[in-house]
Amino acid sequence: MTAGTDTPRRLQIEEVASALFRERGYAATSVRDIAQALNLQGGSLYAHMASKEDVLWSIVTRAADKFNSQLGPVAEATEASPADRLANMIRAHVGVVTSIQKDAAVFLHEWRFLSSARREEMQARRDAYEALFRDVISAGVEQGEFREVDVKTSAMAILSALNGIPTWYRPSGPLTADQIADEHADLFLRALESPR
Amino acid sequence: MTAGTDTPRRLQIEEVASALFRERGYAATSVRDIAQALNLQGGSLYAHMASKEDVLWSIVTRAADKFNSQLGPVAEATEASPADRLANMIRAHVGVVTSIQKDAAVFLHEWRFLSSARREEMQARRDAYEALFRDVISAGVEQGEFREVDVKTSAMAILSALNGIPTWYRPSGPLTADQIADEHADLFLRALESPR
DNA sequence: TTGCCAGCCTAACAATCGTTAGTTAGACTG
DNA sequence: CAGTCTAACTAACGATTGTTAGGCTGGCAA
Numbered sequence: 001m002t003a004g005t006d007t008p009r010r011l012q013i014e015e016v017a018s019a020l021f022r023e024r025g026y027a028a029t030s031v032r033d034i035a036q037a038l039n040l041q042g043g044s045l046y047a048h049m050a051s052k053e054d055v056l057w058s059i060v061t062r063a064a065d066k067f068n069s070q071l072g073p074v075a076e077a078t079e080a081s082p083a084d085r086l087a088n089m090i091r092a093h094v095g096v097v098t099s100i101q102k103d104a105a106v107f108l109h110e111w112r113f114l115s116s117a118r119r120e121e122m123q124a125r126r127d128a129y130e131a132l133f134r135d136v137i138s139a140g141v142e143q144g145e146f147r148e149v150d151v152k153t154s155a156m157a158i159l160s161a162l163n164g165i166p167t168w169y170r171p172s173g174p175l176t177a178d179q180i181a182d183e184h185a186d187l188f189l190r191a192l193e194s195p196r
Numbered sequence: 197m198t199a200g201t202d203t204p205r206r207l208q209i210e211e212v213a214s215a216l217f218r219e220r221g222y223a224a225t226s227v228r229d230i231a232q233a234l235n236l237q238g239g240s241l242y243a244h245m246a247s248k249e250d251v252l253w254s255i256v257t258r259a260a261d262k263f264n265s266q267l268g269p270v271a272e273a274t275e276a277s278p279a280d281r282l283a284n285m286i287r288a289h290v291g292v293v294t295s296i297q298k299d300a301a302v303f304l305h306e307w308r309f310l311s312s313a314r315r316e317e318m319q320a321r322r323d324a325y326e327a328l329f330r331d332v333i334s335a336g337v338e339q340g341e342f343r344e345v346d347v348k349t350s351a352m353a354i355l356s357a358l359n360g361i362p363t364w365y366r367p368s369g370p371l372t373a374d375q376i377a378d379e380h381a382d383l384f385l386r387a388l389e390s391p392r
Numbered sequence: 393t394t395g396c397c398a399g400c401c402t403a404a405c406a407a408t409c410g411t412t413a414g415t416t417a418g419a420c421t422g
Numbered sequence: 423c424a425g426t427c428t429a430a431c432t433a434a435c436g437a438t439t440g441t442t443a444g445g446c447t448g449g450c451a452a
């Protein structure tokens with residue numbers, strides 16, 4: 001009988017798989033690699049998972065859920081100005097990529113190895129997420145708070161910069177996650193704001 | 197007898213491989229996949245290449261050479277101010293990622309599948325390249341042209357933003373490569389420059 | 393004590409992997 | 423016309439892939 005999807009063993013598997021997927025990539029990580037990291041045999045994993053892709057799916061959806069839950073409230077706080085909202089969105093996004101660094105890296109780079117149905121679902125979620133950034137930039141431009149930048153280009157520049165963080169951030173480094181978040185918020189607000 | 201490394205057939209192989217490595221990833225692309233795209237059998241490729249990794253190496257080094265040759269002169273033009281130099285570096289980098297988009301994407305994402313000796317060599321080249329950006333930012337801060345930003349964080353933000361371009365840029369899109377280059381140079385100079 | 397069952401093991405499966413070897417058809421070269 | 427070279431073919435190799443099936447074991451419930 002296949003166990004549930006949130007038993008302790010299953011979570012261990014996902015944790016180890018996340019680390020390996022990140023280091024070697026999903027396609028280059030074998031089921032036996034994952035098992036070995038847990039001192040198990042390859043076949044034993046199938047008491048806890050339905051397939052290798054299932055584990056990837058768990059990691060990716062959990063990360064996606066975290067991004068949405070952390071960023072949704074700030075993005076929809078329309079009582080704040082677009083500039084404040086964008087700053088909070090940047091800080092929230094950096095908070096996620098630094099707090100679940102491994103999962104975030106897998107979410108960002110390995111999601112395309114999902115089979116087509118799941119990949120398309122995730123693509124749609126990513127599109128919607130990017131739209132949150134385009135919308136707040138758009139609002140800022142319309143209200144004159146931001147310069148007349150190209151909205152899509154600016155949004156992609158911001159998200160690409162933030163999504164690069166998991167590849168170079170080290171918790172033991174000289175800057176805290178909060179400092180990195182503030183630095184990015186500062187950089188991009190100055191990049192966008194209209195001169196006073 | 198193995199043919200040379202720049203025969204027409206070899207270049208075709210590299211072109212097709214570059215497209216497939218980009219779409220599916222190096223590890224998930226088989227030699228037979230590459231052969232099929234050229235209407236050949238898998239084994240036939242070995243008349244033109246020593247190994248699958250060799251093809252990746254060709255693609256990656258060619259891209260790295262292009263980055264160095266395009267950016268080196270601009271980065272070393274110390275008669276220009278740091279701000280001007282950084283703007284030119286950004287435009288040069290965007291020029292490369294848009295002109296050899298496929299190869300650049302492979303260079304940026306698949307280089308880690310090289311075997312260890314080659315991977316370490318490429319890592320060193322990447323480090324040196326990133327240092328060009330850190331150095332110009334550093335110089336700008338010292339001369340007061342730039343604010344007192346965190347140099348490493350700013351450099352990574354810029355490079356991550358620029359390196360994201362190959363994943364979303366479409367030559368048929370509304371913006372030309374030059375417009376995208378200018379937009380990024382503009383964004384990041386405003387982000388860094390001291391208020392007047 | 394008995395029986396159950398989760399959790400692991402071993403062994404094997406069909407498919408596919410990168411790569412090698414031997415062969416063949418056709419186009420040049422003398 | 424004979425000889426050589428090129429570029430492809432087919433076939434197979436050993437290894438590895440994801441996955442399945444069946445058996446063993448130790449601890450808990452009745």
